[in-house]
Amino acid sequence: MTLAARGLPSPGMGMLCLLCIVMAASGSAILNVVFESESDKAMPRVDRRTTALVRLGEGNALALSAVLVITSVMLSFLLINMMTGLLILAASLIYTILYTLYLKKRSPYGTVPGGIPGALPVLIGYASVRPGLGLDGLILFLVMLLWQPPHFLALALKYKDEYKAAGLPVMPVAFGEPFTKSFIFIYASALPLLTTSLWLFGYCSANFACFAFLLGCFYLMSCYRNVVATNRYGRAFAASIVYIMFLMAAIVVDMGVNR
DSSP states (O other): OHHHHTSOOOHHHHHHHHHHHHHHHHHHHHHHHHHTHHHHTTOGGGHHHHHHHHHHOHHHHHHHHHHHHHHHHHHIIIIIOHHHHHHHHHHHHIIIIIIIIIIHHHOTTTHHHHTHHHHHHHHHHHHHHOSSOOHHHHHHHHHHHHHHHHHHHHHHHHTHHHHHHTTOOOHHHHHOHHHHHHHHHHHHHHHHHHHHHHHHTTSSOHHHHHHHHHHHHHHHHHHIIIIISSOOHHHHHHHHHHHHHHHHHHHHHHHHHHO
C-alpha cells in the first residue's frame, strides 16, 4: 500500500484492506484444516489443528470459513474496488483448491506455484490504492514468490519424517535433503538483486537498496550456515521471517521518509 501510494495510505483504507486480507486468509486456513484433517493426524506438529477441528465440528468450520471468505470478497468489491476483490478471491481459491487439494498432494514442486496465494496480499494491498497494477507491485510480488520456497522448505526439512508419514511428497521426501538444500540456496540467492531492482527502476531510494542488499546477504548467509553447512533448519525458518519482516518495514520507512 505504501509503495502504491508513494507514502503512507489513509488509515481507513489501510485498516479496511487489512481486515479483508485477514478474514480471507483465516477462512482459507480453516478450509485447509478441514481438507487436510486426515493427513494432519500423522503430524504431531499440527495436532492442535486436529483438536480444534474436533471441538468446533467440521460443519461449523466450513460455515465459518464460507462466511469469512465471502464477507471479505464482498467488502472488497463494495468498499474498495473490483481488482482488490478479484485478487482476494483468486488467493483464496488458489490456496484451498489448487494448492491444498491438488499440488500439495501430487507434486514436490507444488510449493512454487503454491506460493502464489501467499504473495498475492502484496498485490491486494497495492490494488486497494492503485487498481492498475504497476511494475513496482509486480516486483514485490515476485520477491514474495521467491522467498516462500526457502521459507517453507526449511520447515519441510525439519519435519521431513512427519510429512512422509502423512503421505505428502514435499521436496525433502521426494528428492532428499541435498537436492532440497540446493533448491533453497538458489532461490535465496536471487533475492538480494531482485529487491534492489526497486531502486534500479526508480521506485525506492539508494538507502533502501543498500539495506535490502545487505539484508538479502544476511538471509543468504543464514541459509548457507543453517541449511547447507548444518541441519539447523529451525534457525533458517526463523531467519526467513526476520528477513521478510525487515524488508517490508524498510519499504514502508523508505516511502514514508523519502517521498
